[in-house]
Structure formats: structure tokens, C-alpha cells
Amino acid sequence: MRGPHSISGLRRPPERGSLPDFCSLPIMFALLVIAALTATIVWLASDNRRDWSSYSISILFVTWMAMMIGLSLCMLRSLLQCLPRQMPYVAAWLVIMPIVAGASVLAYEFNDALQLQLVRSNLGTFVRDNVAITALLAAAMLRYFYVLVQWRTRLAAATRAQVDALQARIRPHFLFNSMNTVAALIRLDPVAAERTVENLSELFRAALGQYDSSDGTLGDELTLIERYLAIEQLRLGERLRVQCDLGDLPVDFPLPRLLLQPLVENAVRHGIQPLREGGEVTLRGRRDSKGLCIEIGNPLSTNPPEPGNGHGLDNVRQRVAYRYGTLAKVEAGKRGDRFVVLLRLPNGPTSSAYSR
Structure with a gap:
């Protein structure tokens, strides 16, 4: 007869991932900072004429897009958390892509309707470039969050085991x-x-x-x-x-x-x-x-x-x-x-x- 701790023969439920709280101020602030830095780097690296009006509108655009991404992930977090292992992060990355594509289309149409001439490329190129840049940044950011959560989980488990051993x-x-x-x-x-x-x-x-x-x-x-x-x-x-x-x-x-x-x-x-x-x-x-x-x-x-x-x-x-x-x-x-x-x-x- 097996003891109470002999559970090796039982199937364990799949481990579930743990996404950061995108509703929290530190995470939202990090998204805004990353978006602003990206817009600044693109503006500085551009061969086009640099003016403060285009830079200000770019900052406004990426800030709006970052807030849309943060709020969307905040609302979907409970659903994404149900996925096993690393899948919540993969799903979060997939959620970000259509948001960026849709926001890019709206920004392009807005620029075209008001004849601001801030976007000199065609619609396909503009959307493609924004999605590609965001895909790389989102992958790096989510990877960082994943490593951070895993580190905190391991630290909690190790500390809890040590406390239990000392207490017992x-x-x-x-x-x-x-x-x-x-x-x-x-x-x-x-x-x-x-x-x-x-x-x-x-x-x-x-x-x-x-x-x-x-x-x-x-x-x-x-x-x-x-x-x-x-x-x-x-x-x-x-x-x-x-x-x-x-x-x-x-x-x-x-x-x-x-x-x-x-x-x-x-x-x-x-x-x-x-x-x-x-x-x-x-x-x-x-x-x-x-x-x-x-x-x-x-x-x-x-x-x-x-x-x-x-x-x-x-x-x-x-x-x-x-x-x-x-x-x-x-x-x-x-x-x-x-x-x-x-x-x-x-x-x-x-x-x-x-x-x-």
C-alpha cells in the first residue's frame, strides 16, 4: 500500500503559464517607454526631414497603440492564463499582431484623409513595417516577462521549501x-x-x-x-x-x-x-x-x-x-x-x- 506522498503513478495536470498583470502601472509604464523609445529611434534613423510635428504625432500614435495592447492583454489575461506552459506568451504575442495591423491601417487612413503627408510609403509597406518591428519587440518583451516570472516562481518555491524545512x-x-x-x-x-x-x-x-x-x-x-x-x-x-x-x-x-x-x-x-x-x-x-x-x-x-x-x-x-x-x-x-x-x-x- 502506497503512502500519502507516493503519487508518482498519478498523472499531473499540465502546468499553466503565468502572465504579468498588464493592468498594473509598472507594466503599462514599461509598454509606453518601449513604444516611445522605438518611435524615437525610428525618427532619428530616418532619412526623411526631421521635424517636431511628425515626431510628436509618432509618439502619440505609438502611445495609443501601446495602451491598446496593454488594455487588450489586461482584459484577455484570465483567458490566456488557462493555456498550459509557455502558450499564454505565444497567444499574447499573436494577440498583439492584429492590434498593431489594425492600428496601422487606421493611422494610414487618418493620415490620408487629412492629407498630413506623414506616411510616405504605401499602405502595405506601412502596415508590414509596423507589424515586423512590433513582432520583434513584443517577442523580446514577452521573453523577458517569461524569464522574470519563472525566476520569481523558482525563488518562491525554493524559499518556501527552505522555510518549511526550517520550521519543521x-x-x-x-x-x-x-x-x-x-x-x-x-x-x-x-x-x-x-x-x-x-x-x-x-x-x-x-x-x-x-x-x-x-x-x-x-x-x-x-x-x-x-x-x-x-x-x-x-x-x-x-x-x-x-x-x-x-x-x-x-x-x-x-x-x-x-x-x-x-x-x-x-x-x-x-x-x-x-x-x-x-x-x-x-x-x-x-x-x-x-x-x-x-x-x-x-x-x-x-x-x-x-x-x-x-x-x-x-x-x-x-x-x-x-x-x-x-x-x-x-x-x-x-x-x-x-x-x-x-x-x-x-x-x-x-x-x-x-x-x-
């Missing part, structure tokens, strides 16, 4: 210590043992990605931290002291799951556990107009750090950079006799490579 990793030492604590409490304090198992279960559910959404809330994360610290408190006793001052932080603030818990775990593992007298883990937070500022600190240990130190911090850095971009910062370093990690998370909606 549970340090063996924490599991072993927790199970030993439960075993010791079963006879001495069954209620505490049951509570510890419940806390451990919730941590495992979060770490193994039980939740469908990639984001939780600050309140969810703080609940996980409380469960984790409750487990460690049973093991470390009075050696572990916690000071929490989160002010008026909104508990419904969107936050990637298991973003803060690894930092608290690092603070306990590398700041409290090596010290015979223990120490204090601090969790502070404040909110300003730009977003949230969360600070996690622990005392510095004079002993060499245990192997693997820094993995949790690297995990957080990667996830914050991917989730919030350059607007967020993760700063870590010594501050007097303590080690402090500072997170600055921006307000408002954020984008990622795989949120579409």
Missing part, C-alpha cells in the same frame, strides 16, 4: 529534556505532567505545520512562547526567570508562525542553561507609526556556545526577509552583559514571492 525542524535535545521532565512528573505531579504533555503537543503541532495558513497572529505566537517557557520552567526551576513587557502590542497583528519562539528557545538554551545561577529572559515590545519593535534578551554566558548556535536566528532572518522584505530588520548582538535580538516589523500589507 525540532531540536532533539528539547524533545528529550521535555520527555524526561514528563517522566519525572508522572508520579510526583500527574496534573503538571498532563499539562506539560498538552503544551508539548501544541508546540509540535505548530512546528510540524499543522495549520493551513502561513501566517498566524502575535497572540498565537505569545501563547506558544508561554507553553514553551512553562515546560522549561519545570526543568530549570528558579534558574529561569522571565520578564515580559509588551505594552499595547496588538494580539491580532499578522505574524509568521514560530517566528519568536525559536528566539526565546535560543535565549533559554544559550543564555540560561549554561549558567549555574540561571538568569532572566526579557521579552519587550512597543508599537509606533512604522510597525512593531520586539526585543528578546538573555544574559551572556562565559562558556563556549553549544554546537548549532545561530540556527534559530538564521531561520528568523530568512523568514523575516522573505515575508516583509527590506522594510523589516533583525538585529542581534551584545548589549552590555546581555545578548539582545531586536525585530522591527512593518505595518500594513506586505508582499512575498508566492502570495498571489
Whole structure:
């Protein structure tokens, strides 16, 4: 009997292409710039008499044509997206050609009716030249968009896989210590043992990605931290002291799951556990107009750090950079006799490579 991940015998549906959003301002601006540059180059390379009136009308013509192309592709995008693989780009290229041909015919008739004498060639040559130039430019432009979308898709897939792998990793030492604590409490304090198992279960559910959404809330994360610290408190006793001052932080603030818990775990593992007298883990937070500022600190240990130190911090850095971009910062370093990690998370909606 095959397991749930053994699906090699099933036929996968054909992959669908992903066109850029031609309704967006950056894409429309790119079309207008390309059209204006093309008209300028043709005007400069022409052997005819160069005058500003013909240049202005040429810019007007290519701008109108670029807007027609952009709006047409914007309206047809949902239909073109249904085609497999690279076919949406081929279909988009085929859509552009009749638009250019029709616009060229209209421009020629308009020039002939008003006797502007801006077009000196016949109708067939004028339409042919415009279609040929547009075909080359459109092929290059769509190829660029295709490569850009593929690069973003691969980046999103690689980053998502890396985040999932980092999120799913549970340090063996924490599991072993927790199970030993439960075993010791079963006879001495069954209620505490049951509570510890419940806390451990919730941590495992979060770490193994039980939740469908990639984001939780600050309140969810703080609940996980409380469960984790409750487990460690049973093991470390009075050696572990916690000071929490989160002010008026909104508990419904969107936050990637298991973003803060690894930092608290690092603070306990590398700041409290090596010290015979223990120490204090601090969790502070404040909110300003730009977003949230969360600070996690622990005392510095004079002993060499245990192997693997820094993995949790690297995990957080990667996830914050991917989730919030350059607007967020993760700063870590010594501050007097303590080690402090500072997170600055921006307000408002954020984008990622795989949120579409």
C-alpha cells in the first residue's frame, strides 16, 4: 500500500503559464517607454526631414497603440492564463499582431484623409513595417516577462521549501529534556505532567505545520512562547526567570508562525542553561507609526556556545526577509552583559514571492 506522498503513478495536470498583470502601472509604464523609445529611434534613423510635428504625432500614435495592447492583454489575461506552459506568451504575442495591423491601417487612413503627408510609403509597406518591428519587440518583451516570472516562481518555491524545512525542524535535545521532565512528573505531579504533555503537543503541532495558513497572529505566537517557557520552567526551576513587557502590542497583528519562539528557545538554551545561577529572559515590545519593535534578551554566558548556535536566528532572518522584505530588520548582538535580538516589523500589507 502506497503512502500519502507516493503519487508518482498519478498523472499531473499540465502546468499553466503565468502572465504579468498588464493592468498594473509598472507594466503599462514599461509598454509606453518601449513604444516611445522605438518611435524615437525610428525618427532619428530616418532619412526623411526631421521635424517636431511628425515626431510628436509618432509618439502619440505609438502611445495609443501601446495602451491598446496593454488594455487588450489586461482584459484577455484570465483567458490566456488557462493555456498550459509557455502558450499564454505565444497567444499574447499573436494577440498583439492584429492590434498593431489594425492600428496601422487606421493611422494610414487618418493620415490620408487629412492629407498630413506623414506616411510616405504605401499602405502595405506601412502596415508590414509596423507589424515586423512590433513582432520583434513584443517577442523580446514577452521573453523577458517569461524569464522574470519563472525566476520569481523558482525563488518562491525554493524559499518556501527552505522555510518549511526550517520550521519543521525540532531540536532533539528539547524533545528529550521535555520527555524526561514528563517522566519525572508522572508520579510526583500527574496534573503538571498532563499539562506539560498538552503544551508539548501544541508546540509540535505548530512546528510540524499543522495549520493551513502561513501566517498566524502575535497572540498565537505569545501563547506558544508561554507553553514553551512553562515546560522549561519545570526543568530549570528558579534558574529561569522571565520578564515580559509588551505594552499595547496588538494580539491580532499578522505574524509568521514560530517566528519568536525559536528566539526565546535560543535565549533559554544559550543564555540560561549554561549558567549555574540561571538568569532572566526579557521579552519587550512597543508599537509606533512604522510597525512593531520586539526585543528578546538573555544574559551572556562565559562558556563556549553549544554546537548549532545561530540556527534559530538564521531561520528568523530568512523568514523575516522573505515575508516583509527590506522594510523589516533583525538585529542581534551584545548589549552590555546581555545578548539582545531586536525585530522591527512593518505595518500594513506586505508582499512575498508566492502570495498571489
